[in-house]
Amino acid sequence: MGKKERIVGTCDSGIGPEGIRFNCLPQVVKELCGMFRNGGRTCHIEPVPIPSKDGIVDLVLKLQQVLFPGYFTEMILTPENLEYHLGQKLSVLYERIALQVGSAIRHDCFRHNQSCSNCGERSYQIAEVFIDSLPAIRERLESDIEATLIGDPAAANADEVVFSYPGLFATMVYRLAHRLFELEVPIIPRIMSEYAYHRTTIDINPEAHIGASFFIDHGAGVVIGATTDIGNRVRIYQGVTLGALSLPKDAGERLRHTKRHPTIEDDVIIYANATILGGDTVVGARSIIGGNVWLTRSVGSDTKVLLKQPELVYLGKKDDG
Amino acid sequence: MGKKERIVGTCDSGIGPEGIRFNCLPQVVKELCGMFRNGGRTCHIEPVPIPSKDGIVDLVLKLQQVLFPGYFTEMILTPENLEYHLGQKLSVLYERIALQVGSAIRHDCFRHNQSCSNCGERSYQIAEVFIDSLPAIRERLESDIEATLIGDPAAANADEVVFSYPGLFATMVYRLAHRLFELEVPIIPRIMSEYAYHRTTIDINPEAHIGASFFIDHGAGVVIGATTDIGNRVRIYQGVTLGALSLPKDAGERLRHTKRHPTIEDDVIIYANATILGGDTVVGARSIIGGNVWLTRSVGSDTKVLLKQPELVYLGKKDDG
Amino acid sequence: MGKKERIVGTCDSGIGPEGIRFNCLPQVVKELCGMFRNGGRTCHIEPVPIPSKDGIVDLVLKLQQVLFPGYFTEMILTPENLEYHLGQKLSVLYERIALQVGSAIRHDCFRHNQSCSNCGERSYQIAEVFIDSLPAIRERLESDIEATLIGDPAAANADEVVFSYPGLFATMVYRLAHRLFELEVPIIPRIMSEYAYHRTTIDINPEAHIGASFFIDHGAGVVIGATTDIGNRVRIYQGVTLGALSLPKDAGERLRHTKRHPTIEDDVIIYANATILGGDTVVGARSIIGGNVWLTRSVGSDTKVLLKQPELVYLGKKDDG
Numbered sequence: 030m031g032k033k034e035r036i037v038g039t040c041d042s043g044i045g046p047e048g049i050r051f052n053c054l055p056q057v058v059k060e061l062c063g064m065f066r067n068g069g070r071t072c073h074i075e076p077v078p079i080p081s082k083d084g085i086v087d088l089v090l091k092l093q094q095v096l097f098p099g100y101f102t103e104m105i106l107t108p109e110n111l112e113y114h115l116g117q118k119l120s121v122l123y124e125r126i127a128l129q130v131g132s133a134i135r136h137d138c139f140r141h142n143q144s145c146s147n148c149g150e151r152s153y154q155i156a157e158v159f160i161d162s163l164p165a166i167r168e169r170l171e172s173d174i175e176a177t178l179i180g181d182p183a184a185a186n187a188d189e190v191v192f193s194y195p196g197l198f199a200t201m202v203y204r205l206a207h208r209l210f211e212l213e214v215p216i217i218p219r220i221m222s223e224y225a226y227h228r229t230t231i232d233i234n235p236e237a238h239i240g241a242s243f244f245i246d247h248g249a250g251v252v253i254g255a256t257t258d259i260g261n262r263v264r265i266y267q268g269v270t271l272g273a274l275s276l277p278k279d280a281g282e283r284l285r286h287t288k289r290h291p292t293i294e295d296d297v298i299i300y301a302n303a304t305i306l307g308g309d310t311v312v313g314a315r316s317i318i319g320g321n322v323w324l325t326r327s328v329g330s331d332t333k334v335l336l337k338q339p340e341l342v343y344l345g346k347k348d349d350g
Numbered sequence: 351m352g353k354k355e356r357i358v359g360t361c362d363s364g365i366g367p368e369g370i371r372f373n374c375l376p377q378v379v380k381e382l383c384g385m386f387r388n389g390g391r392t393c394h395i396e397p398v399p400i401p402s403k404d405g406i407v408d409l410v411l412k413l414q415q416v417l418f419p420g421y422f423t424e425m426i427l428t429p430e431n432l433e434y435h436l437g438q439k440l441s442v443l444y445e446r447i448a449l450q451v452g453s454a455i456r457h458d459c460f461r462h463n464q465s466c467s468n469c470g471e472r473s474y475q476i477a478e479v480f481i482d483s484l485p486a487i488r489e490r491l492e493s494d495i496e497a498t499l500i501g502d503p504a505a506a507n508a509d510e511v512v513f514s515y516p517g518l519f520a521t522m523v524y525r526l527a528h529r530l531f532e533l534e535v536p537i538i539p540r541i542m543s544e545y546a547y548h549r550t551t552i553d554i555n556p557e558a559h560i561g562a563s564f565f566i567d568h569g570a571g572v573v574i575g576a577t578t579d580i581g582n583r584v585r586i587y588q589g590v591t592l593g594a595l596s597l598p599k600d601a602g603e604r605l606r607h608t609k610r611h612p613t614i615e616d617d618v619i620i621y622a623n624a625t626i627l628g629g630d631t632v633v634g635a636r637s638i639i640g641g642n643v644w645l646t647r648s649v650g651s652d653t654k655v656l657l658k659q660p661e662l663v664y665l666g667k668k669d670d671g
Numbered sequence: 672m673g674k675k676e677r678i679v680g681t682c683d684s685g686i687g688p689e690g691i692r693f694n695c696l697p698q699v700v701k702e703l704c705g706m707f708r709n710g711g712r713t714c715h716i717e718p719v720p721i722p723s724k725d726g727i728v729d730l731v732l733k734l735q736q737v738l739f740p741g742y743f744t745e746m747i748l749t750p751e752n753l754e755y756h757l758g759q760k761l762s763v764l765y766e767r768i769a770l771q772v773g774s775a776i777r778h779d780c781f782r783h784n785q786s787c788s789n790c791g792e793r794s795y796q797i798a799e800v801f802i803d804s805l806p807a808i809r810e811r812l813e814s815d816i817e818a819t820l821i822g823d824p825a826a827a828n829a830d831e832v833v834f835s836y837p838g839l840f841a842t843m844v845y846r847l848a849h850r851l852f853e854l855e856v857p858i859i860p861r862i863m864s865e866y867a868y869h870r871t872t873i874d875i876n877p878e879a880h881i882g883a884s885f886f887i888d889h890g891a892g893v894v895i896g897a898t899t900d901i902g903n904r905v906r907i908y909q910g911v912t913l914g915a916l917s918l919p920k921d922a923g924e925r926l927r928h929t930k931r932h933p934t935i936e937d938d939v940i941i942y943a944n945a946t947i948l949g950g951d952t953v954v955g956a957r958s959i960i961g962g963n964v965w966l967t968r969s970v971g972s973d974t975k976v977l978l979k980q981p982e983l984v985y986l987g988k989k990d991d992g
Contacts, residue, residue: 051765051795053803058758060806064813065740066750073741073830074748081745082834098386099394103402106395108387116379123372140828153372161374164381171385182594182610183555183576186461188394188537192403193544216830223835230551230570230872230891232909234825249551249571249872250589250891252909252943255825267553267573267591268892270909270943273824275959289824301573301591301625304943304962317596320625321644322983323963337982340658341643345650419707420715424723427716429708437700444693474693482695485702492706503915503931504876504897507782509715509858513724514865551872551891570872570892571910588874588894588912622894622912622946638917641946642965661979662964 077139078132085129085220091122092205096167097191119160127156130214137215155212166204169241173200176244180264196245199231206235239263240295247301254290256308261295266320268302274325294330398460399453406450406541412443413526417488418512440481448477451535458536476533487525490562494521497565501585517566520552527556560584561616568622575611577629582616587641589623595646615651719781720774727771727862733764734847738809739833761802769798772856779857797854808846811883815842818886822906838887841873848877881905882937889943896932898950903937908962910944916967936972 065074073079090101095118099106106114131152138145177190177197184190190197202225206218218235226232231245233253240261245251247267253259257271273289288308297312299305300320305312312318313330322336386395394400411422416439420427427435452473459466498511498518505511511518523546527539539556547553552566554574561582566572568588574580578592594610609629618633620626621641626633633639634651643657707716715721732743737760741748748756773794780787819832819839826832832839844867848860860877868874873887875895882903887893889909895901899913915931930950939954941947942962947954954960955972963978970976 051762051799053799054758054761054765057803057805058754058761061737061757061809062754064806064809065753073739074750074753075741076747076749078747079742079830080834082743095382097394099396100400101403105397105399107397108395111386111395112379112383115382116375119375119379120372123375136830140830157372157374160372161378163378164385167382167385182608183557185536185540188400188457188461189540192401192537193540195544195547215827216834219827219831219835223837226837226891227870228548232889232891236825247553247573249547249553249573250910252889252891268571268589268910268944272943275940275942275961287824298596300596301593302589302623302944316987319596321642321963323978323981324983328985331987333984333986335984335986336644337984339644339660339981341645342654342656342658343649344654344656345637345652416703418715420717421721422724426718426720428718429716432707432716433700433704436703437696440696440700441693444696478693478695482699484699485706488703488706503929504878506857506861509721509778509782510861513722513858514861516865516868549869568874568894570868570874570894589892589910619917621917622914623910623944640917642963657965660965660981662966663975663977663979664970665975665977666958666973 073136075136075139077135079136080129080132080217080220082220084125085217086224088122088125088129089202089205089221089224091118091125092163093201094118095122095163096170096201100188100191119163123153123156123160126159127152129217130155130209133214133216155209155214159208159212162208166208169204170197170201172241173197173243176242176262176264177246180244181246195229195231196248199225199229199233199245199248199251200239200243203233203235203237203239207237207239210235237290250302256288257290258292260293260297260314263293263296264298266299266301266303269299270304270306272304272306274307394457396457396460398456400457401450401453401538401541403541405446406538407545409443409446409450410523410526410542410545412439412446413484414522415439416443416484417491417522421509421512440484444474444477444481447480448473450538451476451530454535454537476530476535479533480529483529487529490525491518491522493562494518494564497563497583497585498567501565502567516550516552517569520546520550520554520566520569520572521560521564524554524556524558524560528558528560531556558611571623577609578611579613581614581618581635584614584617585619587620587622587624590620591625591627593625593627595628715778717778717781719777721778722771722774722859722862724862726767727859728866730764730767730771731844731847731863731866733760733767734805735843736760737764737805738812738843742830742833761805765795765798765802768801769794771859772797772851775856775858797851797856800854801850804850808850811846812839812843814884815839815886818884818904818906819888822886823888837871837873838890841867841871841875841887841890841893842881842885845875845877845879845881849879849881852877879932892944898930899932900934902935902939902956905935905938906940908941908943908945911941912946912948914946914948916949 094101095115131149134152135145135148138148174187174190174197177194178184178187202221206221210218222233222235229248231248231251234255236255237253237257239259242262244264250268251265252270252272254272271291291305291307291310293312294314296315299318302320303318303322305324307325310325311327313328313332315330316328316332318324319335322334328334415422416436452470455473456466456469459469495508495511495518498515499505499508523542527542531539543554543556550569552569552572555576557576558574558578560580563583565585571589572586573591573593575593592612611629612626612631614633615635617636620639623641624639624643626645628646631646632648634649634653636651637649637653639645640656643655649655736743737757740753773791776794777787777790780790816829816832816839819836820826820829844863848863852860864875864877871890873890873893876897878897879895879899881901884904886906892910893907894912894914896914913933933947933949933952935954936956938957941960944962945960945964947966949967952967953969955970955974957972958970958974960966961977964976
């Protein structure tokens with residue numbers, strides 16, 4: 030290792046005194062085309078569309094406008110114009126969701142060499158069922174906002190939570206992505222959760238199950254794995270990992286469909302940077318997991334688990350308070 | 351918990367063979383309207399505007415252009431055109447700041463059922479006082495850049511710091527948001543700090559007090575709570591939390607106005623992932639807090655606090671270096 | 672410290688009843704101009720352009736389109752149109768890269784008071800050599816995707832990895848930025864890595880050396896310092912720091928060119944939140960570093976290093992599972 034060889038191209042003539050040219054272009058194009066045509070797995074050179082990342086980010090932002098009307102628009106909403114506003118927004122969303130879902134399932138069919146005769150119809154049906162879930166999702170989010178106000182002394186009011194809490198944004202995207210996952214839409218849920226991660230560095234796999242009144246404070250670095258189960262009224266702080274135990278080298282294939290992540294029961298609080306690992310690990314109802322705790326076995330209900338204070342070494346003067 | 355019931359809508363007819371339709375639309379609209387009209391706290395269906403998130407992000411970027419002229423614009427600035435450039439930018443900023451501040455205080459009045467007869471005037475006055483603080487803020491930022499160059503061997507020059515240091519960006523946004531907080535502008539400071547968090551995952555509450563020559567290196571996951579006091583020439587690394595002790599379930603209401611976060615005196619260095627908690631916790635001047643240290647009591651001045659190395663377990667061969 | 676004096680401007684007349692005005696404008700402009708003209712280091716008031724941050728973000732996104740054709744475009748690519756697509760994209764990139772590189776090296780010359788007679792020519796040559804490296808970079812990235820699929824049970828297929836894995840995005844930007852660093856382009860590599868950090872909070876210094884088949888899972892808070900050496904087939908989890916030992920106050924100048932960060936040999940796995948520090952620290956081939964481990968000395972090959980489980984304190988009921 031560590032030979033530190035430079036990555037160089039095949040027609041690299043170095044930086045010489047020979048003037049401006051771009052002789053390499055045809056060769057680079059040929060080389061890249063060769064790589065992509067020879068069926069590398071990670072090209073999308075196919076006669077079917079693929080979901081558009083920008084399109085899906087746009088969906089998330091439009092859904093946010095519908096779920097929190099009046100916050101993310103320049104328009105002034107009143108009880109009188111609300112119905113028209115929502116009706117129009119949802120009609121547009123219906124078309125856009127169907128479009129992206131259509132690309133996702135067509136792409137998936139193509140990859141699996143399946144015919145896709147009713148893909149168009151299915152994508153409209155999925156879009157409708159999804160939109161029909163929005164009131165229920167909104168209700169869940171209302172419970173999440175309530176949980177934030179109850180749990181965080183720094184939250185002055187609900188407006189601040191809607192506008193500026195990364196945890197609420199990540200939870201909203203999770204609830205939307207999870208619904209699409211339930212509807213068996215491929216790729217899109219992960220693109221959504223990547224966008225939430227990009228905005229918040231909270232990484233919630235859309236497959237996870239999370240109950241009502243969920244509150245993530247600060248949130249940077251929170252990881253919630255695919256097979257995690259979380260009950261109601263759970264509170265989590267920054268840096269918490271609900272993850273898998275250490276994985277063998279070839280984990281990818283072997284463990285794709287087993288429960289690898291913990292179960293967190295109702296009313297649990299998990300403080301900053303705690304790590305809870307393993308599919309058999311259960312944290313019982315109303316238990317509290319202290320900051321930095323590393324947990325790989327189950328904890329009963331109504332239990333407080335703290336790190337035995339690691340000894341500190343003081344050099345120079347100590348507490349003179 | 352864990353019943354894993356799907357969130358479903360009330361007119362969900364499943365994904366069947368019945369063709370494309372969107373029969374659900376009126377019902378979903380009606381349902382959502384009902385939820386929003388019944389005075390859920392997190393709607394903004396009111397005859398007053400609310401600050402625009404995009405508008406505030408735009409403010410931050412325009413303020414950055416003024417504070418670091420020539421870096422974030424395509425225009426070439428010279429000593430000759432500088433005055434016109436700044437004069438024009440600041441005039442635009444004056445209007446834009448007054449607009450957003452006006453929305454914020456009108457919205458706040460509306461929420462508190464107060465009349466808002468001089469809200470327009472007040473927002474222009476706040477905009478002026480705020481802009482008048484920019485030279486002083488710029489001076490603080492100059493000290494922060496200097497601190498970065500002194501503290502980080504990887505910083506080749508000041509240009510790199512201005513262009514690419516998340517810590518400087520978060521500190522700039524904090525200094526701007528803190529000034530607006532001092533001027534008692536509601537909501538906007540938190541929207542600003544959320545934007546800084548989005549860009550950097552550094553979470554500095556605008557209420558915190560931070561002295562000159564502040565340097566955050568790397569910075570991912572840094573949390574600085576609302577009632578934190580930080581002196582001059584303090585250096586902080588990634589993952590440091592200056593937070594509150596564990597909070598009771600109903601912390602939100604009870605603790606909103608007490609000092610919950612630590613005091614860090616001049617010339618302190620706090621290494622990566624250290625956690626310092628509690629409103630009575632003081633770290634004395636010139637002290638150094640080691641990486642991963644968990645601190646809930648005061649430390650005197652000129653003291654080095656290290657984690658007693660936790661024992662490591664070696665399986666297989668050990669150090670053969 | 673902690674005097675909590677407000678930052679105020681010099682013509683601050685407070686918020687009084689005196690109506691709308693902006694009397695302060697000329698004075699604020701004059702003050703700021705004075706600060707900038709007096710040669711503060713962090714202004715760019717010079718007759719030469721400077722790289723554009725937006726322009727460089729655009730470069731990264733265009734390079735991503737070329738390296739992963741078909742994923743980040745609305746266009747449908749087929750084996751027939753691929754060559755035209757790539758040829759056109761690369762021609763545009765050639766011009767754009769030369770433009771930004773030209774600004775970077777002209778700015779650098781200006782700062783060092785060097786003449787820049789062949790800067791234009793050099794920037795086109797660098798652009799060509801850089802583009803000529805793209806097939807080799809693509810091959811590396813193919814190995815990184817493969818490593819992701821092998822290592823992560825949650826990765827359903829390569830599409831998901833390309834679309835939604837922060838680790839892959841950060842690795843791609845690193846590989847591009849590192850190549851520009853090798854070509855001695857100033858500033859731009861750091862602007863690129865800041866963009867990757869903004870998107871992912873993975874902070875890889877462009878100077879670091881990283882071998883093939885590199886996989887970062889989740890990734891929030893990962894820090895890889897400038898003089899780090901990483902071999903082939905290395906796997907890293909969120910929160911891992913490959914950093915420098917604690918630095919003296921004036922570290923910036925003294926240590927700018929020494930090896931301060933560790934060496935990680937082939938086939939090493941480093942679990943979440945482990946911290947490995949120091950330029951003399953070597954982790955031998957095929958070793959595994961457990962979560963939260965804090966390491967400042969070398970580890971031989973084929974070794975597993977775990978934290979001795981810190982004692983947990985259970986209050987209330989313990990495991991009743």
